[in-house]
Amino acid sequence: MGAAGHGGADDPLGMDAEAMRALGYRTVDMLVARLTDPAIPPLRRATPAEMRARLSGPPPQDGQDFEAIVERLERDVLPFMSRGDHPGFFAFIPFCGTWPGALGDFVASACNVYAGSWMESAGPTQLELEVLSWFRAWIGYPAQAGGILLGGGSAANLTALACARESLVGSMTADVVGYVSDQAHSSLGRAARVLGFRPEQVRVLPHDAGFRLDPRTVAAAMDDDLRAGWRPLFVAATAGTTNTGSIDPLEELADLCRERGVWLHVDAAYGGFAALTERGGALLRGIERADSVTLDPHKWLYQPYECGALLVRDDHALRAAFQMTPDYLQDSEEAAEEVNLSDRGVQLTRSARAFKVWLSLQYFGERAFREAIDRSLDLAELVRSRVEAGDDLELMAPPSLGIVCFRRRFEGLVSDEDEADRRNAALVAGLERSGLGLVSSTVLRGRYALRACVMNHTTTRADVERVIDFLETCRLEALSAEAAAVTYRRDGDMRNAPP
Numbered sequence: 001m002g003a004a005g006h007g008g009a010d011d012p013l014g015m016d017a018e019a020m021r022a023l024g025y026r027t028v029d030m031l032v033a034r035l036t037d038p039a040i041p042p043l044r045r046a047t048p049a050e051m052r053a054r055l056s057g058p059p060p061q062d063g064q065d066f067e068a069i070v071e072r073l074e075r076d077v078l079p080f081m082s083r084g085d086h087p088g089f090f091a092f093i094p095f096c097g098t099w100p101g102a103l104g105d106f107v108a109s110a111c112n113v114y115a116g117s118w119m120e121s122a123g124p125t126q127l128e129l130e131v132l133s134w135f136r137a138w139i140g141y142p143a144q145a146g147g148i149l150l151g152g153g154s155a156a157n158l159t160a161l162a163c164a165r166e167s168l169v170g171s172m173t174a175d176v177v178g179y180v181s182d183q184a185h186s187s188l189g190r191a192a193r194v195l196g197f198r199p200e201q202v203r204v205l206p207h208d209a210g211f212r213l214d215p216r217t218v219a220a221a222m223d224d225d226l227r228a229g230w231r232p233l234f235v236a237a238t239a240g241t242t243n244t245g246s247i248d249p250l251e252e253l254a255d256l257c258r259e260r261g262v263w264l265h266v267d268a269a270y271g272g273f274a275a276l277t278e279r280g281g282a283l284l285r286g287i288e289r290a291d292s293v294t295l296d297p298h299k300w301l302y303q304p305y306e307c308g309a310l311l312v313r314d315d316h317a318l319r320a321a322f323q324m325t326p327d328y329l330q331d332s333e334e335a336a337e338e339v340n341l342s343d344r345g346v347q348l349t350r351s352a353r354a355f356k357v358w359l360s361l362q363y364f365g366e367r368a369f370r371e372a373i374d375r376s377l378d379l380a381e382l383v384r385s386r387v388e389a390g391d392d393l394e395l396m397a398p399p400s401l402g403i404v405c406f407r408r409r410f411e412g413l414v415s416d417e418d419e420a421d422r423r424n425a426a427l428v429a430g431l432e433r434s435g436l437g438l439v440s441s442t443v444l445r446g447r448y449a450l451r452a453c454v455m456n457h458t459t460t461r462a463d464v465e466r467v468i469d470f471l472e473t474c475r476l477e478a479l480s481a482e483a484a485a486v487t488y489r490r491d492g493d494m495r496n497a498p499p
Helices: 017-035 048-055 066-077 099-110 122-139 153-168 186-194 215-227 250-260 272-276 278-283 315-322 327-332 354-364 366-389 417-434 461-473 481-485
Strands: 146-150 176-181 202-205 231-238 263-268 292-295 308-312 393-395 403-408 440-444 447-453
Touching: 017 066, 048 066, 099 354, 122 146, 122 272, 122 292, 122 308, 122 354, 146 153, 146 315, 153 186, 153 231, 153 263, 153 292, 153 308, 153 315, 176 186, 176 215, 186 202, 202 215, 215 231, 215 250, 231 250, 250 263, 272 278, 272 292, 272 366, 278 366, 308 315, 354 366, 366 393, 366 403, 366 461, 393 461, 403 417, 417 440, 417 447, 417 461
Parallel strands: 176 202, 176 231, 231 263, 263 292
Antiparallel strands: 146 308, 292 308, 393 403, 403 447, 440 447
């Protein structure tokens, strides 16, 4: 397929309709073949030297044949990445999108939608407001709540803390302080840094026996700070920690924050959409009382990257925190009932992330997503039951949502925990090399733990059983020295947050 149909004397970047269709068809064929190929493993690594050898070089001066371009993508780029839709991918927080969601991104990109002002994007803006209203209803937020779609949970957490500061104190001051658990996501530490909080203005509090943030610990820290002249500003609770899936006691924290006049933010990037199910809604009780909530549709709502969301109980507070109208944008000022989404966050030029969410929900229906989340919860329960049923595996933390942390016991290593850690790390690496699946690792109470997060809509009971069978029965002597040397980066909590 050559370069015919593009360019011309008047428009060097233009294409005729026939050429556009041809490139689109070829791209879709390539993607469908890849997405339906069961032989592609959950992860294929490459060294920097190998990738430089494959992809380094200046840009071409003249247009290339599209068939050759696609073949190069298939050969030199797409194989070297993780495959989040693999049914055995249980590492980190899995990412598994939907095809209608991908087509939504294609529509938004092809039309190059600017979703910043009502004047230029009334349709896309209303689409985003509609999607946000669904989210608002799912978590039990009031009608006056507002929000915005963002790149992910990190951007949402930053936007939430900025809104909290602007609402309660205005400009940054040296005496305000916030409170997070040592299990909170590191993006909160990064957000605090960006907003001008010094390290001593963020209290990283220890977790309880269930890896949760104890309200009594928070209250005691606030009392100490008040006596020392500090002003408590926010508490950042978590609904689904990255390490263990634990959910902080939201009702009790909401009581405390309301009593003290402190902003309660709930980072529900991972666990928030469990509210669609009866079980998840019960676990998340109290989230509706938060001042702001982070959600990530590109996690448990199965949307392609990037798609995060922030909901704020008072829409006026979100707008007041960010709205600015320079002279060159006076034509796009909001009229009655109009909404400029650029006034609710840091981006003026912003893409239209609502298309993928709207298309997915319209095509499958809400019930399908509820069933997919419920099935993930069932499969996580299967992991827990398998761990507890055998003699060779042990739980390392109370399972929560879709995350189960465990490790394998090894006879004769009761007192040699370092060697037990090494052998469990070898199991993680060996599973990766097998191509059967992928789990990640973390550190809980100083010990290495295997961490399975089950939330793919492609995963079946057989996929779970296959991975657990491998981890429970694999003979370590069958693993190569290379596999035993591979370990995962240990992240996901505030202990590794930027200082």
